[in-house]
Amino acid sequence: MTTPAPTPAPAAETRTSAPVALVGVVKQFPGLTALDGVSLELAPGEFVALLGPSGCGKTTALRVLAGLESADDGHILIDGRDVVDVPTNRRDIGMVFQSYSLFPHLTVLENVEFGLRMRKVEASERRRRATQMLNMVGLDHHADRFAHQLSGGQQQRVALARALVTEPRVLLLDEPLSALDAKVRVGLRDEIRRIQTELGITTLFVTHDQEEALAVADRVAVMRAGRIEQIGTPEELYSRPASAFVADFVGLSNRVPAVVQGEVATVLGTTLPLVSADAPAGSGVALVRPEDVLIVPGDDPRATSAAVVSTSFLGSLRRTRVRLDDGLELVVQHAAGEHVEAGERVAVRLAGRPVVIDAA
Amino acid sequence: MSAPVASIAPRRATRILILAIVGAIFAIPIVAMVEFTMRRGLDGGYDLSRWVTVFTGQLGPAYAPVWQGVQNSLVLALVTVAIMLALLVPTMILVALRFPQLQRVLEFVCLLPISIPAIVLVVGLAPVYQVISRMLGSGTWTLAFAYGILVLPFAYRAVQSNIEAIDIVTLTEAARSLGAGWLTVIVRVLMPNLRRGLLAGAFISVAVVLGEFTIASLLSRTTLQTALVVASKADAFIAVIFALLALLFAFILLIVIGRIGRGRLGRTS
Ligand SMILES: Nc1ncnc2c1ncn2[C@@H]1O[C@H](COP(=O)(O)OP(=O)(O)OP(=O)(O)O)[C@@H](O)[C@H]1O
Ligand SMILES: [Mg+2]
Numbered sequence: 001m002t003t004p005a006p007t008p009a010p011a012a013e014t015r016t017s018a019p020v021a022l023v024g025v026v027k028q029f030p031g032l033t034a035l036d037g038v039s040l041e042l043a044p045g046e047f048v049a050l051l052g053p054s055g056c057g058k059t060t061a062l063r064v065l066a067g068l069e070s071a072d073d074g075h076i077l078i079d080g081r082d083v084v085d086v087p088t089n090r091r092d093i094g095m096v097f098q099s100y101s102l103f104p105h106l107t108v109l110e111n112v113e114f115g116l117r118m119r120k121v122e123a124s125e126r127r128r129r130a131t132q133m134l135n136m137v138g139l140d141h142h143a144d145r146f147a148h149q150l151s152g153g154q155q156q157r158v159a160l161a162r163a164l165v166t167e168p169r170v171l172l173l174d175e176p177l178s179a180l181d182a183k184v185r186v187g188l189r190d191e192i193r194r195i196q197t198e199l200g201i202t203t204l205f206v207t208h209d210q211e212e213a214l215a216v217a218d219r220v221a222v223m224r225a226g227r228i229e230q231i232g233t234p235e236e237l238y239s240r241p242a243s244a245f246v247a248d249f250v251g252l253s254n255r256v257p258a259v260v261q262g263e264v265a266t267v268l269g270t271t272l273p274l275v276s277a278d279a280p281a282g283s284g285v286a287l288v289r290p291e292d293v294l295i296v297p298g299d300d301p302r303a304t305s306a307a308v309v310s311t312s313f314l315g316s317l318r319r320t321r322v323r324l325d326d327g328l329e330l331v332v333q334h335a336a337g338e339h340v341e342a343g344e345r346v347a348v349r350l351a352g353r354p355v356v357i358d359a360a
Numbered sequence: 361m362s363a364p365v366a367s368i369a370p371r372r373a374t375r376i377l378i379l380a381i382v383g384a385i386f387a388i389p390i391v392a393m394v395e396f397t398m399r400r401g402l403d404g405g406y407d408l409s410r411w412v413t414v415f416t417g418q419l420g421p422a423y424a425p426v427w428q429g430v431q432n433s434l435v436l437a438l439v440t441v442a443i444m445l446a447l448l449v450p451t452m453i454l455v456a457l458r459f460p461q462l463q464r465v466l467e468f469v470c471l472l473p474i475s476i477p478a479i480v481l482v483v484g485l486a487p488v489y490q491v492i493s494r495m496l497g498s499g500t501w502t503l504a505f506a507y508g509i510l511v512l513p514f515a516y517r518a519v520q521s522n523i524e525a526i527d528i529v530t531l532t533e534a535a536r537s538l539g540a541g542w543l544t545v546i547v548r549v550l551m552p553n554l555r556r557g558l559l560a561g562a563f564i565s566v567a568v569v570l571g572e573f574t575i576a577s578l579l580s581r582t583t584l585q586t587a588l589v590v591a592s593k594a595d596a597f598i599a600v601i602f603a604l605l606a607l608l609f610a611f612i613l614l615i616v617i618g619r620i621g622r623g624r625l626g627r628t629s
Contacts (some may be wrong), residue, residue: 039408066537068533068534068536068537087536088533088536088537089536089537089539090539091539091542092539093537094537095533095534095537097530097533097534099527099530100530101527101530101531101533101534102534103531103534103535103549103553103555104526105551105552110588114535114540115538115539117546118538118540120540159534162534162538163537163538164537166538172537185545284445286579
């Protein structure tokens with residue numbers, strides 16, 4: 001075959017959509033393995049959330065990818081190139097930190113221009129691009145302010161603009177919303193997703209908030225103790241968790257005694273299929289989602305009777321805690337219209353959806 | 361709202377009294393010095409003739425050592441500040457960024473000189489200065505090595521409080537992620553944000569150097585302070601004038617330090 005040498009694609013068009021991969025990355029701190037063989041692939045333009053409990057190694061993974069920590073083993077590929085030996089300032093990344101990180105001695109505009117200045121972009125072009133990016137995060141009218149004259153949410157938006165203005169090949173966000181209050185957090189989270197989609201930039205977003213991860217990410221990687229436990233779309237993680245840890249961590253679960261036989265489990269008198277068939281036979285604990293517990297009329301033959309302990313209104317739905325006659329408490333999620341009151345007697349049964357068994 | 365505050369705070373009269381006493385403690389010696397320099401012999405009366413003599417440069421050759429001392433002290437102040445900026449500041453930045461576990465050690469070492477009497481320091485320094493004299497000559501500027509140690513506690517505190525006030529690690533990492541090399545990080549990000557601490561550290565070092573007597577005297581170097589002592593034996597009046605001028609200079613330095621501290625606080629908070 002006579003294949004001509006491939007001509008490099010025009011850089012400006014493709015550089016914001018680079019594939020990124022961690023391959024078997026190991027990172028050790030004295031007496032502790034923070035990353036124990038982490039492998040993660042991000043497709044060009046993909047938004048992946050790295051989710052896990054505190055101390056599981058999320059920040060470390062992000063910092064290794066950024067070059068702020070060195071990896072003890074493994075490879076880091078950005079746009080197909082191994083960057084393990086490339087220092088942070090030449091990895092062409094954009095980063096937003098958990099703590100406020102704007103340069104206090106520079107104005108908002110100068111902060112955003114910083115990365116362009118490093119790349120020797122000429123002054124008028126620099127100003128044009130920085131202003132445009134500030135416009136995108138809705139802060140162009142604050143261009144002349146200093147960081148201390150902005151709210152926390154505004155500071156993080158400027159930090160986002162500063163990270164994006166250089167059109168880096170990958171955007172890294174380390175819990176950028178955790179210092180903000182709930183309302184601002186949701187707003188900014190959606191805004192980050194909108195801008196990311198608009199620019200098509202490959203993004204890794206670290207969070208310990210499962211709701212946040214499920215809401216914005218194309219795919220979510222769940223981490224536990226230095227390893228990635230499962231990677232999948234939010235729907236996959238929720239409905240087919242690979243382990244009890246994932247099921248527990250992603251969404252709320254009831255822990256209900258179960259008896260496993262072959263490929264089914266008997267839970268509260270209802271026979272349910274298993275999410276994964278490898279659960280050992282015998283007794284175990286089934287993880288049942290609150291929306292898979294139904295409140296039914298008392299004459300349903302499969303129902304178990306229970307007393308309502310408490311109920312809380314969550315807008316379109318209601319979350320009710322019931323106590324079965326044997327003392328087991330379950331959380332039931334149901335339509336807000338199905339009104340129940342504390343102390344009331346009700347009948348509950350399980351919907352027929354597959355369950356995860358916690359063998360441990 | 362203000363009632364409980366007012367009841368705790370000292371009353372106006374008490375405040376004025378305290379201020380007056382403290383003010384008097386500071387002012388009386390200074391006023392006495394000024395008065396002393398203006399006396400006109402035993403018959404009483406005052407004039408400014410000695411001040412005129414000093415400011416018009418009509419002092420005799422007997423005062424050459426004082427001028428020499430002023431020059432030496434200024435050179436010493438410069439070299440000491442240079443040593444502090446070139447050695448202490450990079451070390452502190454390096455420890456803050458890369459070796460945070462050494463923070464306590466560095467602090468201990470830097471604060472140590474404050475607990476060592478100057479006499480003890482000299483005993484240790486004397487043999488060191490024999491070596492230094494052989495290698496670099498016995499120029500007065502070599503005293504700056506000793507003064508570099510002497511100003512450590514003051515310069516360290518001034519710079520460290522500034523380092524603690526800004527998140528130096530995150531700022532550095534942010535700059536690195538944006539494409540800045542180490543030199544750029546230091547020049548464009550750290551220096552501007554540490555300006556307040558560096559200036560305060562430099563000024564306080566100058567003040568310490570100009571006021572130092574023991575080490576200079578024991579190592580037989582001519583500085584402002586040692587020359588003043590010598591001059592005071594010949595003419596106490598002129599010596600007091602120089603002491604007053606030195607005091608005034610230190611005063612101005614301290615006011616400038618205070619200004620720097622206050623001016624930037626509003627910006628970082
Ligand atoms: N520089 C360091 N030296 C020693 N141990 C460290 C260092 N940085 C992190 N660790 C440890 O590595 C583990 C992983 O830390 P990491 O910051 O990655 O967790 P995380 O998942 O980001 O947690 P969080 O949600 O609390 O931010 C923790 O046990 C932490 O104590
Ligand atoms: Mg973290």
